[in-house]
Amino acid sequence: MSKNLVIVESPAKAKTIEKYLGKDFTVLSSIGHIRSIPKKTADGTPPIDIKNGFKTQYEIDPEKKKTIAELRKAAKSAETIWLATDEDREGEAIAWHLCEVLKLDPRVTKRIVFHEITKSAIEEAVKYPRTVDMRMVEAQQARQILDRIVGFELSPVVWQKVPGGKSAGRVQSPAVRLLVEREREITAFEGSSQFKVSALFYHGNDEFKAELKQRFDTEEEARDFLESLEDATFTVSGITKSPSTRNPGAPFTTSTLQQEANSKLSFGSKATMAAAQKLYQAGKITYMRTDSVNLSGQAIASATDFIKRLYGPEYSTIRKFKTKNSSAQEAHEAIRPTDISLETASNNEYDQKLYDLIRRRTLASQMAPAQLENTTVTITISSHSEVFEAKGQVITFDGFLRVYGSNKEEILPSLTDGDTIHSSEISARQAFTKPPARYTEGSLVKKLEDLGIGRPSTYATIIDTVQTRGYVEKGDSEGAPRDVVTLALVNGAVEREIVQEKTGSTRGKLIPTPSGELIADFLTNHFEKIVDYDFTANVEQEFDKIATGSLARNSMLQNFYTPFHELIAQSGGIDRSTVGANREVGTDPVSSKPIFARFGRFGPMLQLGSQDDNEKPTFAPLPRGTKIETVTLEQALEAFKLPRIVGKTPEGVDIRASVGRFGPFIQIGTKTTKTKPLYVSLKEDDPHDITLNRALELYAEKLKLEAEKNVADFGDGIKILNGRFGPYVTDGAKNIKVPKDTDPKEVTHEQAKSLLKEAKPSKKRPTRRTSKKK
DNA sequence: CAGTGAGCGAGCTTCCGCTTGACTT
Numbered sequence: 001m002s003k004n005l006v007i008v009e010s011p012a013k014a015k016t017i018e019k020y021l022g023k024d025f026t027v028l029s030s031i032g033h034i035r036s037i038p039k040k041t042a043d044g045t046p047p048i049d050i051k052n053g054f055k056t057q058y059e060i061d062p063e064k065k066k067t068i069a070e071l072r073k074a075a076k077s078a079e080t081i082w083l084a085t086d087e088d089r090e091g092e093a094i095a096w097h098l099c100e101v102l103k104l105d106p107r108v109t110k111r112i113v114f115h116e117i118t119k120s121a122i123e124e125a126v127k128y129p130r131t132v133d134m135r136m137v138e139a140q141q142a143r144q145i146l147d148r149i150v151g152f153e154l155s156p157v158v159w160q161k162v163p164g165g166k167s168a169g170r171v172q173s174p175a176v177r178l179l180v181e182r183e184r185e186i187t188a189f190e191g192s193s194q195f196k197v198s199a200l201f202y203h204g205n206d207e208f209k210a211e212l213k214q215r216f217d218t219e220e221e222a223r224d225f226l227e228s229l230e231d232a233t234f235t236v237s238g239i240t241k242s243p244s245t246r247n248p249g250a251p252f253t254t255s256t257l258q259q260e261a262n263s264k265l266s267f268g269s270k271a272t273m274a275a276a277q278k279l280y281q282a283g284k285i286t287y288m289r290t291d292s293v294n295l296s297g298q299a300i301a302s303a304t305d306f307i308k309r310l311y312g313p314e315y316s317t318i319r320k321f322k323t324k325n326s327s328a329q330e331a332h333e334a335i336r337p338t339d340i341s342l343e344t345a346s347n348n349e350y351d352q353k354l355y356d357l358i359r360r361r362t363l364a365s366q367m368a369p370a371q372l373e374n375t376t377v378t379i380t381i382s383s384h385s386e387v388f389e390a391k392g393q394v395i396t397f398d399g400f401l402r403v404y405g406s407n408k409e410e411i412l413p414s415l416t417d418g419d420t421i422h423s424s425e426i427s428a429r430q431a432f433t434k435p436p437a438r439y440t441e442g443s444l445v446k447k448l449e450d451l452g453i454g455r456p457s458t459y460a461t462i463i464d465t466v467q468t469r470g471y472v473e474k475g476d477s478e479g480a481p482r483d484v485v486t487l488a489l490v491n492g493a494v495e496r497e498i499v500q501e502k503t504g505s506t507r508g509k510l511i512p513t514p515s516g517e518l519i520a521d522f523l524t525n526h527f528e529k530i531v532d533y534d535f536t537a538n539v540e541q542e543f544d545k546i547a548t549g550s551l552a553r554n555s556m557l558q559n560f561y562t563p564f565h566e567l568i569a570q571s572g573g574i575d576r577s578t579v580g581a582n583r584e585v586g587t588d589p590v591s592s593k594p595i596f597a598r599f600g601r602f603g604p605m606l607q608l609g610s611q612d613d614n615e616k617p618t619f620a621p622l623p624r625g626t627k628i629e630t631v632t633l634e635q636a637l638e639a640f641k642l643p644r645i646v647g648k649t650p651e652g653v654d655i656r657a658s659v660g661r662f663g664p665f666i667q668i669g670t671k672t673t674k675t676k677p678l679y680v681s682l683k684e685d686d687p688h689d690i691t692l693n694r695a696l697e698l699y700a701e702k703l704k705l706e707a708e709k710n711v712a713d714f715g716d717g718i719k720i721l722n723g724r725f726g727p728y729v730t731d732g733a734k735n736i737k738v739p740k741d742t743d744p745k746e747v748t749h750e751q752a753k754s755l756l757k758e759a760k761p762s763k764k765r766p767t768r769r770t771s772k773k774k
Numbered sequence: 775c776a777g778t779g780a781g782c783g784a785g786c787t788t789c790c791g792c793t794t795g796a797c798t799t
Contacts, residue, residue, distance in 0.1 A: 009793065032793025039788085063794090090792055144790070151789020159787070163779095169789045277794085289792085458791060600779040607779080619779050643777060660776040669779075679776060723799035735799060 002026045005078035007098060007507040009085050012281045020119045028074055034064045035097045037148055053555050054145055068101055070658055075102045087113035087331035087455045093140035106132040116296035116333045142556055144761040150530060157571045161579055163599040164385035164515035166469045171454050173523050175462055176445060176471045177531045179439055179512045180520040189435035195222035199388055200425040202310050212392035219485055221430040226489045228383055229426060236419040238378035248364040248400040250293035250321035251334035254456035255449040262442030265353055269441045269460035275354040283338060284345040285358055290332035293321040301338045303557055317368040326493040327452035327540050336362040371397035375412055422474030427488040437738045439453050441770050471516030475506025514604045518580050527567055568638035586633035597628040604628050621659055638688060647692035655695050657687035666695050714749045729755050
């Protein structure tokens with residue numbers, strides 16, 4: 001064992017650093033945090049003793065036991081231990097937890113930091129060790145304790161008071177509120193339209209487009225205008241040229257990487273981070289969870305060198321970017337390739353696409369601005385005072401656009417003042433004002449970052465959490481068609497045509513569910529502070545004060561806790577029936593029972609009959625696209641027609657159609673029939689009027705699909721199936737992967753049996769996706 | 775994965791942030 005033990009957070013980082021430090025150093029990693037606050041303690045004492053100075057218990061994360069055993073062993077034989085966790089709040093805390101667990105004295109144990117993984121930075125860091133900064137550690141503890149208190153005192157309140165309420169927290173709740181508010185702006189948006197006139201002009205053989213500066217409010221005005229152009233002549237009367245420059249964006253942070261990958265490559269935040277993680281572990285890029293736009297001197301130098309060699313010195317401009325975000329902690333570099341000259345970093349198409357984006361962004365950040373020339377041509381009309389305007393843009397020097405960004409040009413023909421030009425086409429088109437855009441994963445991440453909510457390591461999981469809690473869904477509708485009036489001047493007469501355009505597409509957008517709206521409203525009404533967008537920013541400032549020593553940890557926590565807990569205590573008095581909309585839709589003409597629309601345990605629903613009737617009320621899910629506030633009696637009556645029997649299969653099994661938790665579906669067979677019922681989701685068909693023929697068609701398709709999934713069926717319940725993760729053997733209870741080097745079709749019955757026998761009994765694993773802790 | 779929903783009441787859930795594999799069907 002070597003004399004020195006260095007402990008970092010990331011195993012991939014450990015590997016890199018070990019290379020730089022030579023044989024006297026062993027580098028190990030903590031793999032993130034090693035201890036956390038238990039949810040419950042064995043002796044029933046509260047994990048956070050609020051009355052006793054917020055005294056906190058910690059427990060070693062079970063999955064870290066092995067890591068810690070290794071660290072302990074290495075620590076025993078090392079002469080000097082260097083704590084090299086990240087230089088931010090969480091990193092400082094990890095260093096302190098390491099001291100506690102490895103029984104090191106934080107007052108003397110060497111603590112080093114580096115912002116970049118380069119030989120010189122590391123050697124420099126080793127020269128100037130410090131000790132663990134306990135104020136910084138206290139700031140982290142304040143953060144962690146506050147988050148735990150908010151989450152664990154507030155969540156039980158929403159379980160009790162909010163139907164469908166599953167959780168609340170400092171980060172997830174404002175995120176849901178953002179989406180809810182945006183959705184309401186969109187609902188409240190009152191669109192208007194104007195008529196935009198555009199013309200195609202030609203000069204010689206060149207054609208170009210121009211727009212009328214003025215817009216018309218009504219179709220009549222637009223029509224009158226077009227008609228008046230019949231005998232008009234058009235003259236070029238003014239050409240202005242103005243140069244402009246465009247600068248490249250800063251190198252990627254986690255947030256901007258997710259935004260760009262989302263908009264340019266249509267990657268979700270999670271997919272982006274997974275690809276980046278692979279690239280990082282392969283040593284192709286620097287650390288991918290960062291809020292810094294800073295590049296190391298070495299990286300700038302090699303990028304500059306590469307740019308000069310490949311594109312020429314005029315393409316190089318050295319730039320240092322500064323973060324605008326005040327909550328940034330900048331423990332790492334920006335995300336960049338480790339070797340800027342490397343073009344291909346992976347065989348995987350997605351990873352490579354992301355790498356290419358990162359590489360081009362990095363290069364662009366050290367390249368010259370693009371020089372553009374904007375041209376505006378004014379065209380006067382003999383019969384009017386209004387003017388047309390044609391705009392052109394020419395790139396006189398592409399600069400960074402050579403590698404990143406769009407270099408589309410709008411080229412105008414060479415025109416001279418006074419030229420008479422002719423129109424080949426003049427038309428007016430109705431242009432609608434647009435409601436605010438729904439958030440995408442990328443734009444939500446940007447908004448959260450702007451508000452200082454969440455951290456680079458959590459943006460992707462925030463988006464996951466709000467979806468798994470059922471507060472938010474990914475949209476998948478293409479949008480509704482809308483009629484657009486177009487008028488064209490043809491041979492002196494105006495021709496009217498209605499064209500259609502799609503509007504309001506929700507594909508890939510984040511949309512709050514009714515339950516999301518409900519919880520956002522509840523928190524806004526009763527716990528305004530927690531969903532206040534300034535709340536995180538304010539506590540963040542206080543954490544900083546704790547870190548610099550101008551505020552005591554406990555007084556900060558107490559100041560927060562006292563009023564917060566008071567609200568929690570009062571919340572018992574909130575009447576559950578006042579939470580969420582509840583209205584009587586009308587009366588069922590058949591049974592003359594009332595129909596209500598309200599929130600149930602599983603979301604919004606319709607209820608036929610009142611609770612004090614002798615007969616049990618019947619329920620139906622609220623039809624998609626309708627709301628408790630607006631659902632009509634007709635819609636409600638339709639919903640109660642389901643489930644309906646569509647008919648029978650040739651074998652005489654009932655086919656029914658209905659709407660369930662996952663949307664409309666048909667079901668062949670019931671739970672009482674011999675074979676398990678088969679469900680087919682309906683995408684285009686309506687369960688209310690789907691025909692028997694269509695249902696049978698879908699049934700046949702589904703059977704075919706099931707058959708394809710089946711590689712082999714040995715008849716005794718043992719099957720070989722094709723699943724999401726490749727072929728596997730199953731006996732109904734256990735699933736065992738077919739070994740990689742075996743052709744699934746070749747597996748014999750005996751082999752399958754032995755595979756199942758050898759396999760360990762399947763462990764029951766907690767199925768939650770977000771908090772896989774202990 | 776599925777067609778639930780009140781009432782009765784026990785027992786359960788839950789936070790955010792730092793890291794990777796292990797694991798899933």
